Structures are given as C-alpha cells and as structure tokens.
Amino acid sequence: MGKQRTHQYKERIDQALAAPGLQDALHRFGDAFLIAREKAFAGLDLEGLRESIADMKDDVRRQHDRYLAEFVANAQAAGATVFFARDAAAANAYIANLAREKNVRLAAKSKSMVSEETHLNHALEDAGIKAVETDLGEWIIQLAGQRPSHMVMPAIHMFKEEVADLFSRETKREEPADIPHLVKVARERLRRTYLEADMGITGANMAVAETGDLVLVTNEGNARLVATLPRIHVALVGTEKLVPTLEDAARVVEVLPKNATGQPITSYVTWIRGAVPCDDGDKELHIVLLDNGRSALAESPICRDALRCIRCGACANVCPVYQTVGGHVFGYIYIGAIGIILTAFYHGLDNAAEIVRACIGCRACVAVCPSKIDLESIILHLREVIGEEEGIGAGKSLVFKKVMRNRKLFHSLLRAGAKLQKPVTKGERTIRHLPLFFSSLTEWRTLPALADKPLRDLWKDIPQKVDNPRYRVAFFAGCLNDFVYPELGLDLVKVLNRLGVEVLFPLEQNCCGVPALYSGDRESAVAMAEQNVAAMLEGNPDFVVTTCPTCTMALERDFVEHLKDNPVWAEKAEHLAAITMDVARLIVEKLDGGQALPAKSSGEKVTYHDSCHLKRGAGVWEEPRQLIQSSGNELVEMAHADRCCGFGGSYSFTSHPTVARRILEDKLQDIQKSGAACVAMDCPGCMMQIRGGIEKQEQPVRVVHTIELLARNLD
Amino acid sequence: MKKTEMTNQFCEAARVAGAEIHTPPDAREAARLIAVGAGGPVLVPAFPSGDRIGFGQLLRDAGCEVWDRDFRRQGAAATAGVTGANFALARTGTLVLESTAEDIRLASTLPEKHFVLLDPRKIVADHQAAVPQLRLFSRRGPRGFVAWITGPSRTADIERVLTIGVHGPRELHVLLLDGLSDDPLES
Secondary structure (H helix, E strand, O other): OHHHHHHHHHHHHHHHHHOOOHHHHHHHHHHHHHHHHHHHHOOOOHHHHHHHHHHHHHHHHHOHHHHHHHHHHHHHHOOOEEEEEOOHHHHHHHHHHHHHHOOOOEEEEOOOHHHHHHOHHHHHHHOOOEEEEOOHHHHHHHHHOOOOOOOOOOOOOOOHHHHHHHHHHHHOOOOOOOHHHHHHHHHHHHHHHHHHOOEEEEOOOEEEOOOOEEEEEEOOOHHHHHHHOOOEEEEEEEHHHEEOOHHHHHHHHHHHHHHHOOOOOOOEEEEEEOOOEEOOEEOEEEEEEEOOOHHHHHHOOOOHHHHHOOOOOHHHHOOHHHHHHOOOOOEOOOEHHHHHHHHHHHHOHHHHOOHHHOOOOOOHHHHHOOOOOOHHHHHHHHHHHHHHHHOOOHHHHHHHHHHHOOHHHHHHHHHHHHHHOHHHHOOOOEEOOOOHHHHHHHOOOOEEOOOOOOHHHHHHHOOOOOOOOOEEEEEEOHHHHHHHOHHHHHHHHHHHHHOOEEEEOOOOOOOOOHHHHHOOOHHHHHHHHHHHHHHHHOOOOOEEEEOOHHHHHHHHHHHHHHHOOOOOOHHHHHHHHHHEEEHHHHHHHHOHHHOOOOOOOOOOEEEEOOOHHHHHHOOOOHHHHHHHHHOOOEEOOOOOOOOOOOOOOHHHHHHOHHHHHHHHHHHHHHHHHHOOOEEEEOOHHHHHHHHHHHHHHOOOOEEEEHHHHHHHOOO | OOOOHHHHHHHHHHHHOOOEEEOOOOHHHHHHHHHHHHOOOEEOOOOHHHHHOOHHHHHHHOOOOEEOOOHHHHHHHOOEEEEOOOEEEOOOOEEEEEOOOHHHHHHHHOOOEEEEEEOHHHEEOOHHHHHHHHHHHHHHOOOEEEEEEOOOOEEOOOOOOOEEOOOOOOEEEEEEOOOOOOOOOOO
16 A cells, blocks of 8 residues: 555656646746745734734634634524534535535535535535536636645646636637636636526635634635625635634734735635625525544644644745645645645545655745744654654664664764775765666765765864863764765864864764654654763863754754653753854854954855755854855855755655755756855755755856855965 | 825725726716726615715716616626725725625626725725724624725636636726715715
C-alpha cells in the first residue's frame, strides 16, 4: 500500500514538473501576490492584526462550546435550522435527504472548500440531484472533472485554451480562447442555473456568535445570487469558522482579502442573518456545522494552532514547492502547508503521508500566515507521527538510531568515509560525478567531498591569537562545518580572535539532530539534544556561536522543546538557547558590529542569499548585509533573496531531488541576474547546494560564507 | 458639494476598485444621468431616501423605463438597478447596503449596471467604524442581509487575469448627492 502510494506520488511529481507553463504561472502569481499584499497592508499594523487574529482564534478554540451555543441560539432565533454534523458522511446525508424531501432537482453552489472536503457533489449526484458550481474557477474544474489546485483560485493550474475547450463542449459551439469572452459565457450560462435551482449551497468565511450572522467574502457575486434566488439556502460551515463578535469578523474581513489576493477588500462581503425574505415568503435556511476532525485537531496541543486558519491560501502562494509542482501534487483537498495538516486530521494520515514529506521546511509560509500558525513545526510533528506509524525506512532508521546517536561511531565512520571516497573524488574537493545509481545526484550539482581531516581533528593545531579575551565562545560547528567545510572554522577563529574572543571547540558535540527530526525520528533527535546540551555548556562559555542556521534553530528552539519535560535537562537547554547565536548576530550585537575588523574595498559586487532558517528561524538578515558592506564590498540585492535554495538536507538527496533541482535553478537564475561576482550566505547547507549548482553550470560566481569574506580582509 | 477628506478618500478608493463616481448637482440631474447611463429598463426597489424625493418619478421624467415590481420575473431583462446606501467606508471605498428586502438584493445583483445614491454625510472611516451600525441592524430585527459592495463584480479565475463583471454588475456607479439622508439605518 505504502509503496504503491509513494510510486503514484512520484509519478504525480514527474507529471507536474513536465507540465508546460505551470511553474511559470505559479511563480509569476507568487511574485505579484507579494507586491500586492505589501501595498494592501501599507499603513496598517500588520503584526498587530496577525496577533489579534491568532488570539481571537485561540479564544474560540478554548471557549468553543460557549461560542457555538451562542451562534446556534442566535441563528435559530433568526429562523435558521442548524444541524451539527460529526463527519462528512453525516453532513452529506443531511443535505441529500433535505434535497430529496423538498424535491430539489438542481442545486446552485457557490465556492465552498468544506463541500470539497466532504465530496458533497458526489453525494448529491448519488441522490439524483444535480449540483452546479457557479464560481468561475470551480465551474471550470467541475467541467474538467478535477479538484481545486488552490483554495482561493481553484483553476490556477489551467490555461485559457483548456477553458475554451471545456466551455465549447458545454455550449456545443466554438468558444474562442479570449478571457473576457469566456467570462461572458460563464455569466450567461450560469444565470439560468440561479433562476432554476431549488437549492442554493454556500460555505461561509465566518459564523458570528454574537449575532448568528454568516459572512461570505467573495468577488464574483455568485454567492449573493445563490443565497438569494433559490428558496432553500444551505450553508455548510466548518466549526472553526466561529468568531465571537462583529468586531472580530470585521478584523478578519480587514485581513483576509489582503492576505489572500492582495486586494484591499473583495467586491462583496455579505452578512446573512437567518431566514430572510424570499419571493413571497421566507427563505428556508439550513446551517450545517461540520466537525469532521476539527475537535480532534483542537485536542492536539502541537497541531491545534492550525484551527486559526482563515483559508487565505497565502501559505501556498509563497511556497517554493507549491510553485514548482502545484496543488494537485502538494495537497489533497486542502493544499499547501495548511493543507498537509488539515488533510491529516480531516482525511486521515494515509492521505497526508506523502505530502507531509513534500515540505522543504523553508518557513516562507510561517512568515506570511495571517494567523501566526507555525506551519513548519506542525508539519514536522506530523512527519514524526507518520514516521512512528509507518517507519521512516529501515536504512534511515539504522543510521539515526545506531550510528548518529553514537557520536564516536558516527564520527569514525565519517573519517573512514573521507578515505574511502578517494576513488570518486580523485583527491579533489568536489565530486562531479557519482557512479551507477547515485549518478542522478550529481547530474545537476556537484557535491563536496568530505574533508581529509575534520575540524575537530585540526582544532588543537589552530592558533588562537587573543590575549585577555573579552568573551569565551563555544563553537557549535554542525556536521557540514566539521566534516565538509573545516576551513570555515579556521576563518571563524581568525575573525573572532581579532575581535577579542577566544573560541572553544567542545569535542563531545554531535549532530544537532535536525536530520533525524526532519525524517521523523524524534527519539534520536532527543538523544542527540541531551548530548549536545551537555557538551556545549561544559566549559561554561559566554556564548555559543554557530555558522549553520539549522543548527542554530536546533539549539535555540528544538532542544528546549525536546527537553522541556525533563527535570535534569530542561533548565540547561533553556540556558543554552539563551546564549546561542549565529556568528553574524554575535558580531553585530555583542562585538560592536565588528568595527575592529579592517574594511578593504574589494570592488567586488556581492549579492546575499538569505538562508531560510536564518531569516525566518533566527530572525537574522540585516546583520550579514551590514557586515558585507562594512567590510568593503558592494552589496547588490538579487530578486527573491530570501527564497529557499532547494537544499533542505535529505530533501535534495533522497526525498525530493527533482523538486530541489528546480528550486535551485530558480535561485541560480536570480544570482546570475543580480550581476554579482560573488554570492554570500550564512549556511553550509545552502553553500553545498548553490556552489554545487554554480559549478555544474560553470558560472563564474564565487560562493562564500559571510565569515570567509570577513576573514579575507585579515590575510 | 463640499468634499471632506473622508469623501475624497472614499472616492479615491472606490475608483481604484473600479467604481465610477458622479457628483450631480441635484436629484433631477442624478435621474437624468441614470436615464442616459442605464440604456434600458431600470429596477427601482422601494428605499426611504429615494422614496422621499420621489426618485422613481424623477427617473420617469428623465425618460427612464422604471420597473418597481415583480423583480424575479423581470430582473433578467433590466439593464440597471437603482438603490440607496445605508452608509459607506472611506478607506476601502465600500458601500454598505442593508438589503434584507429581496427587491433591493435583486436590483443590486441581477442587472449589469448598479447605480447607488449616497449622501456623503454617511461615509465613515473603516471596517471597525461599521461595526456599531451592523450591531444596530441586528438589534432592529432578528433577520437580515447586509451587503458590502466595493466596485463591480470581478474574477481572476482564468490565468489570474482581472476581468470585470462575471456574475454581478459589470458597472458600479456611485452618485454622491447632498441632503438625501444622514441616517445609516435607512438606505
């Protein structure tokens, strides 16, 4: 089952990668979205709005029963019939029975993701009732027999020629592939549906407890017609759409369109309270409140923030993986980062098992989420759960449990590896080709060889030129720095010594555990956290410095989380987190901005690549730019400087190399267009990826760690 | 008409959203403007600020074919609808129309053009400023249908190309008219 599922998933990836125009369309949309979003929020306190939405949604979760009862009482007092559906089947059965009872033959629908979630159209079809989607995008995909590939723009993956073909089949005449014309066809065609339908089905963006209002946020105007013309109105609403007051609803209306499409507001915001007049009588309003996994989500302390989601879809818009493969791969019914989480709870772990690994962990979604959901952390947790349920693969499991947890064994194997690789590296620092079935890994990037001697073996011979040090700082090197790029350690010592800092290298430090965690092996990650906390605090350093932002996140965030319930380690982990920082931040914040370092005008144009975990994890992005400039370089910004390079650790090696390769190609293009002779970054993982790509393409651009740029001036 | 800062902000935002703003000197001129712009039969539901000045008659005087009943049957054939507005939001250029009466809903959704009479005194700042009014609506009667309307109907569902006028009106005309009403509880 699992194998077949994985195979089908990989086929879908290949198809998406081969789809002409898809990636270009999604990239352009992502770019335009960010510009429009920034403009829409100009002059508003975006952070304040995000926090207030997160707080409000958390309040709704905590007092869910109270707000639900208040909403139901108000809606009933206004003449609505309210049905509580435990799951999708119950919701569909209620609506299908109602339709049969009332002799409904045709139902007009406006866009509702919840009805996609329950597969309502199929249920109605089985009951002999025709359901017609009236939202343009939904109608297109209904005619195509597909599912939405985006929560706000369901047909974003399709092109006007395909739409023209679909419409021509429907109207039985030749419809030209002209967008205004196609929109007109939809208008004329669907107008009859509203007038003839006996039932209108909508979703709702909010259900206001204070008044019993349903709020619909739309652009096309179809929802207004669907809610007005048919004599029966069914609103299918997820229980997480509750908001306490009208003020809260107005705040969501303030944020939702801006964060969804970059519009200041949608054309229509419709507030429907109860059974309003309809023709000569009153409308029959049925509100179906759907649980379907939502209360289970509320019970999960690690995942429950996902209930804050207001369905803007922005997490997909900015996601490099979504932009590369689209929503038919990166999603189930709900798509993008939030889609992974909702799928696990609403459609079961099995349906989420592949896409939970599709996240590259770049946190672009976390930065754009209007409800401050830490989507990446929740996805990581789900990966652990699936790892426990299904196993993470025998090979990987063995590596993490038997090898990496045993530091001495892991490091001896790496040392042995440095010798064994000689036939492949031929003594060079990079691997350009790998034999046999590994060859695809070096098709699109070279890989660095393991260093002859790791940093830990070189350390005792590195001279420390510092008298009366201001600080004693322990260096957490991380595996790449230690075993692949030991020269970065030498540069670090040189630079920090000049700034009056003595650097220690605790030899008991091990892998930060992130690779194990990202693969779903939390147990090994926790074991490594304990080892590292002990090792790094051993010499009682003033600070712990890193050159790898993923390690920084592990020390600053993950260790605390892993060890928080452990009386022996919790406090130590907190202390380690408090004194850990990336080297650029250390220099700027604690070492006078590196004023004591010489500035030498190199005349070299340097562009900067923001590593995901440095900018969106550690919040460091201005500091390295400041250092690049103060050391005498000309900083030129590339487009999408903070977009992921596609490394993602094992993501680019084993789980999704073909996706990683495309994401790297985007990055290389941006670097080239910047016109810089050198690209700097603060992550050895990004270096491996970007340097590998640039070497393979034979571009004349140097790839350096910021610490190397600073050290160069000291030679 | 005296233009306050709030009015200017409303006009600017509404224009950006694709609405057309008109400032007729009086109601008679407003009716003439609609008669010319509508280009066919016009749905005119009952609304207090219009009824007080006999706006239906003014439209007829201007040569308009006014339909004031049986909107469900006639709606599809009308080229325009005329309504008032309860109030408006300056920052987004939004009209707030209490449309519990079905005729107001039909006049503002079915025809291709929607003409709205708005007294500029009814313009409030933003979303949060709208909330006390919404609360008053809900206290006045248990059932209600309130529409926030900003610009014409739009879609970007095909290739993300903005296209105006999919299911709702293709044109939204706001006629700023002094002295109509300053009561947000009526349209």
